[in-house]
Amino acid sequence: MNGTKNKISKKTTKQMQKSTIRLLSISFMSFIIFSIGLLPVALLIFVVFKFVTFNTLFYYILLPFLFIFSLWFSLVSEILISGAIIKLFNIKYSEGQYEYSPKNKTAFKWIFLCQLYTPIRKLIEIVPMGYLKIIYLKLLGMKIGQNTLVGGVIKDPCVTEIGDDVTIGEYAILYAHIHNNEEKSITIKKVKIGNRCIVGAGSIIMPGVVMEDNAILAAGGVVTKNRVLKKNKVYGGNPAKEIVITKKIKK
Numbered sequence: 001m002n003g004t005k006n007k008i009s010k011k012t013t014k015q016m017q018k019s020t021i022r023l024l025s026i027s028f029m030s031f032i033i034f035s036i037g038l039l040p041v042a043l044l045i046f047v048v049f050k051f052v053t054f055n056t057l058f059y060y061i062l063l064p065f066l067f068i069f070s071l072w073f074s075l076v077s078e079i080l081i082s083g084a085i086i087k088l089f090n091i092k093y094s095e096g097q098y099e100y101s102p103k104n105k106t107a108f109k110w111i112f113l114c115q116l117y118t119p120i121r122k123l124i125e126i127v128p129m130g131y132l133k134i135i136y137l138k139l140l141g142m143k144i145g146q147n148t149l150v151g152g153v154i155k156d157p158c159v160t161e162i163g164d165d166v167t168i169g170e171y172a173i174l175y176a177h178i179h180n181n182e183e184k185s186i187t188i189k190k191v192k193i194g195n196r197c198i199v200g201a202g203s204i205i206m207p208g209v210v211m212e213d214n215a216i217l218a219a220g221g222v223v224t225k226n227r228v229l230k231k232n233k234v235y236g237g238n239p240a241k242e243i244v245i246t247k248k249i250k251k
Contacts, residue, residue, distance in 0.1 A: 022102035023111075030115045033085055037078035041070060075123055079132060082116055083139030091116075092141045092158040093188060100179060100186045107186055110177070113140075113158070121153065145195065152199065162193045169201030169219060176207050178225065194231065218243065 054060060085091075093109045102108050117140065124133050134144055141158030144150065147165050152172030154160055159176040162168070178187045189208035193199065197211045200219035208226035211217065215229040218236030229235050234243045 019102045022108060026102070026108070026112045026115055029112065033082055033116060034078065034119075036085075037081040038074060040077045040081075041074045044073065045070065072127070075120075075127060075129070076132065078120055079124075079129070079136045080139075082120060083136045086113065086116065087139045087141075095159060095189050097185055097187045100181075100184050106188075110186060110188070117157070125153070151201075152203075156188065156191075159188060159190045160192075161190065163195035163197065163213070165196045166193055166199070167197075168193075168199040169203070171202045172199045172204070174199075174205045178207055189225070200236075 048066065052059060054063070091109055091113055093106045093113070096106065098104050098106045098110075100107050102111060120136070124136070129136075134148075134150060137150065137154060137157045138144060142154065143161040145162060145164035145166065148162055149167045150162070151170045152168040152174065154174050156174075156176035160174055168174070174191050174193075176188055176191045179185075180187070187207065191205055191207065191209050193211045194213040194215065196214045198216045199205065199211075200217050200221060202219050203217050203221040203223075205211075205217070205223045206225040206227075209223045209229070210227075211229045212231035214232045216234045217223060217229065217240060218234065220238070221236045221240040222238040223229065223235070223240045227240070229240070230242075234245060235241060236243050
């Protein structure tokens with residue numbers, strides 16, 4: 001009996017060690033990628049201090065502008081280089097339910113991508129980057145139509161699809177995953193937004209949601225998982241329900 005317990009204990013210990021090693025490898029790879037992203041900035045700083053001698057007041061006045069430009073250039077460099085690496089090595093995950101463990105291949109990709117994506121996503125929320133945000137999301141595998149404004153937070157770009165002429169309001173959040181800590185599982189399901197839809201500010205969309213063309217979700221609305229918002233309809237509330245708009249008859 002004790003021998004069986006010892007075997008189970010050793011097996012559990014080995015699994016924990018493997019998981020720890022995989023998590024450490026994610027941190028190490030993220031460190032390498034972010035470091036590569038800063039190489040152009042390091043080169044820029046080297047060139048500035050190599051060829052510019054700060055011996056006049058003009059250069060010291062110019063220094064704050066160079067500092068701000070370096071910060072902006074750092075963010076642009078991180079966005080483009082990390083996005084290009086993610087696209088080049090196809091670091092993406094697909095729909096399904098998986099064991100939430102670094103041992104699982106899909107869960108490993110999800111954790112790795114989150115570690116790369118989350119810091120940059122938060123920086124983009126602070127520093128507006130315009131169309132560069134769209135480029136970055138497309139590098140991560142997101143499908144985005146023409147003339148679309150992505151003002152909210154996209155948690156899972158590679159399983160999110162948005163059509164043409166869509167407006168996503170500020171602070172809206174689109175989830176394509178649910179993490180169940182009790183069951184130690186992660187469920188991923190695609191979110192699809194059709195053409196000419198509006199996702200109101202502060203609203204929340206959960207995994208598996210489909211918004212058909214011309215559907216509108218009012219500000220603060222919460223759409224629970226696997227719901228379909230029908231075309232040409234307006235929804236609002238928590239959970240989101242159809243809002244019937246009646247036209248007033250002029251007397």
